[in-house]
Amino acid sequence: EVQLVESGGGLVKPGGSLRLSCAASGFTFTTYSMTWVRQAPGKGLEWVSSISSSSTYIYYTDSVKGRFTISRDNAKNSLFLQMNSLRAEDTAVYYCTRVTYDSSDVQKYYFDYWGQGTLVTVSS
């Protein structure tokens, strides 16, 4: 059974830092790209960052570039999001997601498994 379990959320002051983790199990982590998606209170889903299976390709939404860093440890089946210079608008539930492959084993940037999310609150 595929499982994605996030941790590391909490309350932090503006300008502070947090490191989110996602523990993956039930699939061959090393062959999948991974992505962080967030949802601010009362808002919709927002793509944050993606990383390819071997960390060769990394992408960020503009609002977090230079502040957030995505990384992974394939030996430990783990995904991370280092968040620095946090702002009130970063307050959200952060979901760890797996990028899907279609029936022909072509990678497609849709998200077929999601964790339960971890809440990040940025407030003084």
Next chain:
Amino acid sequence: EIVLTQSPATLSLSPGERATLSCRASQSVSSSLAWYQHKPGQAPRLLIYDASNRATGIPARFSGSGSGTDFTLTISSLEPEDFAVYYCQQRSNWPPLTFGGGTKVEIK
């Protein structure tokens, strides 16, 4: 950036009725569009990918159609567990990957 506009924002229907949700893209995304279901306190669930392909384990009452800029998610007969928020997402031209603002399907 491709903007996805979903309509209506809220759909009030009764169990057994047909639900038709719309997603319009600001430019063509070909068939590179997915639909998700999201219930409060739960992880979102992938329903449809590449506009019309059901994801693994998704019931046949869910169907997707469209290409280019106009897409539709249809739930043929609403079950009690289908009342949720639905999002579309494109992967045609990214970064950024973008989601629509969501349609809430509520019980009338």
